[in-house]
Amino acid sequence: MARLVIVSNRVPSPREVTQAAGGLTVGLADAIRGQPSLWFGWSGGTDGVDGTDPAPGITVQDNVTYATIPLSERQLKGFYQGFSNGILWPVCHYRVGLMNYSRDELETYLEVNRLYARALAPLLQPDDTIWVQDYQLFPLGEALRAEGVNARIGFFLHIPFPPEQLFRAMPGADLLLRDLAAYDLIGVQTEQDAGNLRGALRAVGVERPVGAFPIGIDPESFARQAARGENTREMGRFLDALGGRSLILGVDRLDYSKGIPERFRGFDRLLKRFPEHRNKVSFLQIAPVSRGDVAEYQALRRELDELAGRINGEWAEIDWLPLRYITRPISRKVLASVHRHAQIGLVTPLRDGMNLVAKEYVAAQNPADPGVLILSRFAGAAPELGDALLVNPLDPDEIAEALDQALRMGRDERVTRWTGMNTAIHAATAASWAADFLRALGETPDPRGAVA
Numbered sequence: 001m002a003r004l005v006i007v008s009n010r011v012p013s014p015r016e017v018t019q020a021a022g023g024l025t026v027g028l029a030d031a032i033r034g035q036p037s038l039w040f041g042w043s044g045g046t047d048g049v050d051g052t053d054p055a056p057g058i059t060v061q062d063n064v065t066y067a068t069i070p071l072s073e074r075q076l077k078g079f080y081q082g083f084s085n086g087i088l089w090p091v092c093h094y095r096v097g098l099m100n101y102s103r104d105e106l107e108t109y110l111e112v113n114r115l116y117a118r119a120l121a122p123l124l125q126p127d128d129t130i131w132v133q134d135y136q137l138f139p140l141g142e143a144l145r146a147e148g149v150n151a152r153i154g155f156f157l158h159i160p161f162p163p164e165q166l167f168r169a170m171p172g173a174d175l176l177l178r179d180l181a182a183y184d185l186i187g188v189q190t191e192q193d194a195g196n197l198r199g200a201l202r203a204v205g206v207e208r209p210v211g212a213f214p215i216g217i218d219p220e221s222f223a224r225q226a227a228r229g230e231n232t233r234e235m236g237r238f239l240d241a242l243g244g245r246s247l248i249l250g251v252d253r254l255d256y257s258k259g260i261p262e263r264f265r266g267f268d269r270l271l272k273r274f275p276e277h278r279n280k281v282s283f284l285q286i287a288p289v290s291r292g293d294v295a296e297y298q299a300l301r302r303e304l305d306e307l308a309g310r311i312n313g314e315w316a317e318i319d320w321l322p323l324r325y326i327t328r329p330i331s332r333k334v335l336a337s338v339h340r341h342a343q344i345g346l347v348t349p350l351r352d353g354m355n356l357v358a359k360e361y362v363a364a365q366n367p368a369d370p371g372v373l374i375l376s377r378f379a380g381a382a383p384e385l386g387d388a389l390l391v392n393p394l395d396p397d398e399i400a401e402a403l404d405q406a407l408r409m410g411r412d413e414r415v416t417r418w419t420g421m422n423t424a425i426h427a428a429t430a431a432s433w434a435a436d437f438l439r440a441l442g443e444t445p446d447p448r449g450a451v452a
C-alpha cells in the first residue's frame with residue numbers, strides 16, 4: 001500500500017498523535033491512521049554535529065514510522081530562531097519592519113533543508129506521497145528533487161502569504177519562490193493567501209497549482225472536552241473568583257501577530273467609554289510565553305506587563321480585578337471549559353493564517369446559551385466565521401463598541417450567530433482539511449510522467 005510521508009519541523013510523539021489535541025496534529029493524525037505512514041522532522045535535540053549527517057532515530061508505532069534527526073546548536077539558531085522565526089514569520093505576517101535579516105541565517109536555513117532532504121531521501125519508497133508542512137521548509141521539495149526524489153510532493157503553508165511586493169522585500173525571497181516550483185501542489189489557508197502567492201510566483205516566472213485549504217478543528221471532541229471540564233475543582237475556584245461577572249476571554253501564544261496589546265487597549269476603552277460595564281465584567285487573557293529567546297517577543301512581553309499593570313491600576317476596585325493575565329500554559333481540559341463559560345471570545349490577530357482558537361471558542365459553547373465571538377477581520381478564519389462580530393483590531397474604539405454590543409446581545413441573536421458559525425466549523429474540520437489536500441495532490445499529474 002502506498003505510504004503517506006509527512007514532514008514537519010516538529011514531529012509529535014506517538015502519544016500526541018493518539019490523543020491529538022491541536023488542529024494540525026488532529027488533521028494529520030486522521031490522515032495517517034488510514035494508511036502506512038512515515039513522519040519525518042527534527043528530534044528536538046541539539047546534539048547534531050556541524051559537518052556530519054546524523055543517522056535518523058526511528059520509532060515505529062501502529063502503522064506509523066517516526067524518523068527524526070537532531071540539529072547542532074548553530075543550525076537550530078540560524079534555521080529556526082533566526083531565519084524561520086526572526087525573518088520569515090514577520091514578513092509573512094506583513095511586518096517587514098520587524099524582520100532581522102541576516103544572510104548567514106538564510107544560508108543556515110537552506111543548509112538545514114538540504115540536511116533534512118539527505119536524511120529523508122534514503123527512507124523513501126517509490127510509491128510514497130510526500131506532504132511538507134509550513135514555513136520552516138519552503139526549500140525542502142527542491143532539496144528532495146536534487147536528491148533524485150520523483151514522488152508527488154505537496155506543500156502546505158500554515159501562516160499567511162503576504163502580497164508579492166511585501167514578500168519580495170525579503171532578501172532571498174525569489175530563491176524561496178523558485179524552490180516552490182518543485183512541489184506538485186501548494187496549499188494555503190485562504191483565497192487571499194492563494195491570490196498573493198500566485199502573484200509572487202508569477203513575478204518570478206513559476207507556474208504551479210496553488211489552492212486554499214482552510215484548516216479546522218475536531219469540533220465534537222473539543223465540545224465534549226468543554227462540557228467535561230466543567231465540574232473540575234479548578235473551574236469551581238475560577239467561577240467563585242469571577243463572582244457572577246461576565247467573562248471576556250483571550251487565548252493565544254504570546255506572539256506579536258495575535259494583537260494582544262490592541263485587545264488590552266480595546267478593553268481599556270470599553271471601561272472608559274461604557275462605565276455601565278465597570279465591575280460587571282472581567283477579562284481573562286491566557287498567553288503562554290512562546291519564542292522567549294527572540295528579542296521582539298521579549299519586547300512584547302514587557303509591553304503587556306506594563307499595559308496590564310496600568311489597566312488594573314486605573315480601573316480595579318478592592319473587590320474587582322478587571323484583567324487577569326496569565327503567561328503560563330493551562331491544561332486543555334480546563335481551557336476548553338473556560339471557553340464555554342466565556343460570554344465573549346475576543347480574538348484579535350493583526351494577521352493570522354487561520355486561528356484555531358476562534359473555532360475552538362465556537363465549538364465549546366453551550367448551544368442553548370452561547371457566547372459571542374469577536375473576531376479580527378485579519379484572521380484567516382474571518383471569511384468562514386462571518387457571523388462573528390468582525391473588527392479591525394487597530395481601532396480600540398471598534399473593539400470597545402463590539403464588546404459593548406456583545407455584552408448587551410440578546411439570546412436569540414446569539415443563538416442565530418452561533419448556529420451559523422457552528423455549521424461552518426463542522427463543514428471544514430481538521431480531518432476534511434487533510435483529506436481534501438491529499439485528494440487534490442493525488443489528482444495532480446504524476447511527476448514521473450505517464451506510468452502504466
Ligand code: ADQ
Pocket residue numbers: 021022023024158159215251252253286287288329330332335352353354355356357358360380
Ligand atoms: P498558531 O499560531 O499556534 O498556529 P492557532 O491556530 O490559534 O495559532 O492555535 C494553535 C493551537 O494552540 C490551538 O489549538 C490552541 O488551543 C492552542 N493554544 C493557543 N493558545 C493556548 C494557550 N494559551 N493555552 C493552551 N493552548 C493554547 C499556526 C498558525 C495559525 C494556524 C495554525 C494551524 O499561526 O494561523 O491556524 O498554525 O494551521
